[in-house]
Amino acid sequence: MKLLTHNMLTSHVKGVTKGYPLLIKATEVKVNQLDFNPQFVSRMIPKLEWGALVQAAEDLGYRQDLPGELIADYEQNEEFLKKVHRVLLEVEVMEGCLKCPESGREFPITKGIPNMLLNEDDA
Amino acid sequence: MASSCRRPEHMAPPDVFYNEEEAKKYSQNSRMIEIQTQMSERAVELLNLPEGQPSFLLDVGCGSGLSGDYLSEEGHYWVGIDISTAMLDVALDREVEGDLVLGDMGHGMPFRAGTFDGCISISALQWLCNADKKSHSPPKRLFTFFSTLYSSLARGSRAVFQLYPENSEQLELITTQAMKAGFSGGMVVDYPNSSKAKKFFLCLFAGMTGVLPKGLGSETSDRAVSNQVQYSGQRCRFKNMKGKSVKKGRDWILEKKERRRRQGREVRADTKYTGRQRRPHF
Numbered sequence: 001m002k003l004l005t006h007n008m009l010t011s012h013v014k015g016v017t018k019g020y021p022l023l024i025k026a027t028e029v030k031v032n033q034l035d036f037n038p039q040f041v042s043r044m045i046p047k048l049e050w051g052a053l054v055q056a057a058e059d060l061g062y063r064q065d066l067p068g069e070l071i072a073d074y075e076q077n078e079e080f081l082k083k084v085h086r087v088l089l090e091v092e093v094m095e096g097c098l099k100c101p102e103s104g105r106e107f108p109i110t111k112g113i114p115n116m117l118l119n120e121d122d123a
Numbered sequence: 124m125a126s127s128c129r130r131p132e133h134m135a136p137p138d139v140f141y142n143e144e145e146a147k148k149y150s151q152n153s154r155m156i157e158i159q160t161q162m163s164e165r166a167v168e169l170l171n172l173p174e175g176q177p178s179f180l181l182d183v184g185c186g187s188g189l190s191g192d193y194l195s196e197e198g199h200y201w202v203g204i205d206i207s208t209a210m211l212d213v214a215l216d217r218e219v220e221g222d223l224v225l226g227d228m229g230h231g232m233p234f235r236a237g238t239f240d241g242c243i244s245i246s247a248l249q250w251l252c253n254a255d256k257k258s259h260s261p262p263k264r265l266f267t268f269f270s271t272l273y274s275s276l277a278r279g280s281r282a283v284f285q286l287y288p289e290n291s292e293q294l295e296l297i298t299t300q301a302m303k304a305g306f307s308g309g310m311v312v313d314y315p316n317s318s319k320a321k322k323f324f325l326c327l328f329a330g331m332t333g334v335l336p337k338g339l340g341s342e343t344s345d346r347a348v349s350n351q352v353q354y355s356g357q358r359c360r361f362k363n364m365k366g367k368s369v370k371k372g373r374d375w376i377l378e379k380k381e382r383r384r385r386q387g388r389e390v391r392a393d394t395k396y397t398g399r400q401r402r403p404h405f
Contacts, residue, residue: 005202005222012233012271020235040177040200047179047238089200113211116204116226116233120258 001114003060004044004088007053009114011100011107013122019102021052024059026096026109031062034089041085042075048088057087130289136255141186141207149187150213156189159245162322163190166243166283167197169311169326169336178240181275183228183284184247186210188219194243195220202239204228229264231271238275242282248325249286252293262300269304269327278330282306285324294323301327314340373398 011019050070057063066083074080098107098114105122108115131140148155172178178199182191185203187210194201201221205211211223226233229251251268252261272282288294298309306327314320315338326335369375376398383390 001224002222004200005224008202008234008238008275009224010233010235012231037177040179043177044179049235111212111215113215113223113225116224116230117206118227118230120256 001093001109001112002089003053003056003091003093005114006056006093006098007048007088009098009116011103011105012116013100013103013105013118015122016100016102019100021049021055021101022098022107023101024056024093024096024098026060026093028093028095029060029062030092030094030112031086032090032092034085036082036085038078038081038085041081041088044088045070045074045084053087057091060091060093062087062091130287132250132253132289136253137250138206138208141210143209143212146187146207146209146213149189149210150217159189160193162245162285163193163243165313165322165339166190166245166285166324167193169283169324170241170243170281171336172199172241179238181232181234181239181242181272182221183232183242183244183272184250185214185221185223186245186247188214188217188221188223190243190245191219191221192217202234204232228268229259231267232275234271234275236274237277239280240277241280242272242276244282244284244286246285246287248284248297249288249293252289252296262296265297265300266303269301269306273305273329276329280329281308282327282329283324284327285322288323297325301325305329307331309335311336312338314338316340 006022006024009022011022013019051068054063054066054068057066064083066087071077071080074084092112093109094112096109098109099105100107103122134140149159150156170180180194180199180201182188182194182201182203185191185201185205186207188203191201191203191214202224203214203219203221204224204226205214206225206227208225211225214223224233228247251265253259254261276282286297288297294310301308306329308325308327311324311326313322313324317340320340324338377393380390380393380397
């Protein structure tokens with residue numbers, strides 16, 4: 001699971017109103033090499049929940065020097081975009097679990113695939 | 124129902140039906156791959172994404188990622204969701220570029236509001252019309268799916284579903300639930316006159332009113348798509364016979380006798396022996 005997906009995932013357990021951001025407990029993290037696409041990264045940045053991304057990166061130990069606040073002219077700043085690209089698309093959680101902040105329900109991640117299936121009573 | 128054994132939805136729930144054996148077909152059977160890719164191509168065309176811009180898409184029922192491969196080819200980024208672990212394992216083996224999520228579409232889409240620039244789904248929606256468990260209610264599951272999908276799409280984006288509807292009631296159920304969830308749009312039928320090439324696409328617009336695209340091969344639009352098989356010849360053959368019975372059949376004979384009667388000729392009465400096949404003579 002890439003951190004881009006994590007940034008978009010919410011908990012959909014019954015009764016949970018926000019369920020965001022999901023806490024990551026990772027036991028195995030992988031870094032892939034992926035082609036850098038500045039256009040896509042700068043398009044995605046306004047959609048991101050920046051705080052959640054920084055927090056997730058820090059939890060995994062891949063924050064490096066990512067600023068806590070989103071910088072103003074990120075579109076021109078290629079160095080910044082590259083950092084975001086790395087965190088967003090290259091860092092991948094392979095094993096571990098996601099925890100819903102409200103209900104405490106855990107969604108296991110196996111082979112990089114988060115299992116978001118619900119039981120019948122919390123669907 | 125005669126066709127019931129041919130529909131995979133009638134055999135088992137999706138997470139059971141798509142086991143290792145079935146999933147293997149999707150990575151080995153070249154005809155299956157070709158059809159899936161063709162349908163994804165058409166679905167992406169119907170999405171009408173802005174050109175030359177990488178989009179972030181959702182693939183519902185991504186399976187082994189055949190449709191996702193096409194999205195990656197077009198330079199888009201995608202997230203796929205599927206209920207079958209065996210199919211997702213095949214997707215992992217094929218090293219698809221998108222991110223995968225294991226989930227049930229009937230439980231709703233677990234994504235933040237306004238995430239995706241579009242959504243495609245190839246041959247998945249009809250699975251939602253089945254109640255595989257006691258607690259399942261298809262209308263409710265469809266509504267949960269559509270309403271959560273609506274919120275996870277960016278305003279002004281589209282969702283295109285290729286589906287195999289079983290009957291018109293099923294289609295109506297799907298479209299009413301989609302409209303209830305706030306979508307506008309409707310069905311696009313490609314090649315409506317051909318039984319084989321006919322494909323149903325449900326085109327939904329989130330938060331805008333658009334003009335529904337025309338189906339391929341329908342009377343009003345006759346644009347030729349180079350990589351799609353032409354069925355024009357076959358269609359003509361059926362057209363010529365429209366409204367007429369098969370020659371030498373009982374219906375044809377009865378019609379002919381009726382015609383003669385109207386002309387005032389002497390015609391034998393219709394009996395149970397009319398148009399009946401005789402026993403073979405040597």
